[in-house]
Amino acid sequence: MKNNKILIGILGIIILGIVLFALNLFVGSVRISFDDILKVLLKDSEDKTLNVIIFDYRLPQALTALLAGAALAVAGLLMQTLFRNPLADPSMLGISSGASLGVGVVILLTGAISGAAVSSFGWWSTIGVSLAAFIGAVLVLFVMLAFSARMKNMTTLIIIGLMIAYLAGSITDILKFFSLKEDIHAFVIWGMGSFSGVGNSKMAIFSISIIIGLVASFFLSKNLNILLLGEMYAENLGLNIRKNSVVIILISGYLTAIVTAYCGPIAFVGLAMPHIARFLFKSSDHRLLIPTTMLIGMDMALLCNLIARMPGFDGNLPINAVTAFIGAPVVISVIMKSRK
């Protein structure tokens, strides 16, 4: 692809992102006129309710979607290149299963120790769930890092990742079996994914953590490019295979762990967005793929959040119900178009 075509493509994705971001502020279950929203944004409105809706709900939700979309998409790209497998995604490392397990443990323990459902603890329960998810995800991440530091063979690493995911999943199911009914409900809701959990109170820590991971991924582009030739060639070109896979898994897993902790296990974005970037730009150069995958991930998460929040869904449609429903046709159409 010629350079100006690439630029036009990137520009298009950015403009689409801006439009989707704006729509995320304008559209929701409460109908607010365009003028009123502009007034609120320009800090010109006295209406408290409107200010709350825009600044406490819609804006942080749109920002969360933006960051989570970029993070999951690039985490998926890293996995696909490391394992040289187009079906790889962040869930392959067992990270989201680890997060689920963490949440499951907290829910069961609270029920067992206090006899009350976690959900009855109100505000503390959301913090507790995020923290538990993060700890679960990081524990699994460390297990995977320990394996990757010992292994050169990527296929065995994939199998170990999948097995750990299944293991964590089955322990979670066992825990759920012993949990209180109300908590299973809370668990299921968390599992459906949502961009509304971060809010203004946790936005600073969430955004800084994500941006650190995103910036770090840019430094991987050279090594990812060499990996495309296969491990033996990459090694011959001076790449330390084990060290490199530890770093890639660390960054990909870190991004997934943070998003999963705050938003629940969000499927599909990590798997599909890198393919859209590859097919759109017909490239395998990670210096191009990393930024474009992030941008496309942002657009997709904003679009999904918008649809989940459409009037009529009462803002409650789970993100996981939307990502694949919207994303799969997009991926298919992009692939079909570029195959012509």
Next chain:
Amino acid sequence: MDILKTSSLSIGYDDKAVVSDINVTLNEGDIIALIGPNGAGKSTLFKTFSTHIKPLGGKIKLFGKDINLYSNNERAKMLGIVLTERPDDMFLKVYDVVAAGRYPYTGMFGKLSENDEKEIKASLELVGVNNLIDRVFNTLSDGEKQKVMIAKAIAQNTPIIMLDEPTAFLDYPSKIELFSLLKKLAKEQKKAILFSSHDLELLLRYTDNIWIIAKNLPFASGQSSELLKNGIIQKYFQLKDADNQYLLNELS
């Protein structure tokens, strides 16, 4: 001068030696064929030289210094490999593959300098596939892929190039072409070239020096015509008398 030198090298996996006591030297401009029956340890030797696996014993020296004392990146500038494996990414272009050969010379983000671009084009030209530069690697024929991988090794600009079975999957004219390309690299660019192959007849015809390995036999090396005449080839490949006579007649 000798570029690579082994002393009492023994190779294999998990303490099980495949070949022991290898004492050889690669010199500037050498072109050497590594032959032997399947499973004799040819790939194992390549993997040992490229430090993918550790030797079980003995030493390998590059320019007089133990091969393990170099950093990964320093080694990447001394020894380039061409394997039977091929990259299979859907969008990887010929340019990208050859450009990868320049990565040991680039900075943190792998940005290619003007000189790198020049080397990439020159390598494709030398191999005769500069017309393929914008093609997707995956869509090439086997012969073209082989040439592009060799161009990658040339772009890597190493004094040694090792090729594992470079003639496999090639048709007859392409094989001949490949041999003359390797000869050109050795002669004009003073590279030391080591390659393995199963094309015994072609090898004996087109190369002068041979390293030969076989199970339960000591490592042997020498001029191809001599190895043929003194019966080493027959012994190591367990050729029937008639077949050996055929080779002798053909090549004398």
